[in-house]
Amino acid sequence: GAVVSQHPSWVICKSGTSVKIECRSLDFQATTMFWYRQFPKQSLMLMATSNEGSKATYEQGVEKDKFLINHASLTLSTLTVTSAHPEDSSFYICSAPGLAPYEQYFGPGTRLTVT
């Protein structure tokens, strides 16, 4: 089956620094990937859609200069949280569409803690 991985699984960083999260499709190609953010005891909120070879599409209210997305290859999308602050602490999950229409395969998530 389709497998999506994320790295790292958890990261702790200091306020003001930047953190990069990788999302990889391991056994299939993904021209599109989705990035979600999930705060504790809340739902998944779509942040942006990553498009291979072109600019990402950000959801309303998401700062594109703060959350930099790069989709440089058909199997890798990265999310960089720039100048991280404690309020950016969250569970970040990526997903990629699979072969079946509309289905999405989720990565295991990355827990970011900003101190």
Place this chain on the structure above:
Amino acid sequence: GENVEQHPSTLSVQEGDSAVIKCTYSDSASNYFPWYKQELGKRPQLIIDIRSNVGEKKDQRIAVTLNKTAKHFSLHITETQPEDSAVYFCAGGFQKLVFGTGTRLLVSP
């Protein structure tokens, strides 16, 4: 854009009872409605989904119904077991998914 509402937020049942979670959506263009189970700290796991051209789908103890006219869909779990305890999310969309607010299901032995 799409808006998905989900209720109840918490649901406690006894083992063996049935559980029903309901969602409504706003965008008539949405045509895919998955349900996910998420355990603490883990990724969402797809448990069942339904497309807009189908009214009902069943997989063993789990079933989903869709009413396109009323724009609502429901998850039904029969013969609940303690291992069904988790947070369940509905979602809806066309090309991108909007998630409901989640239901914390607790199944007591």
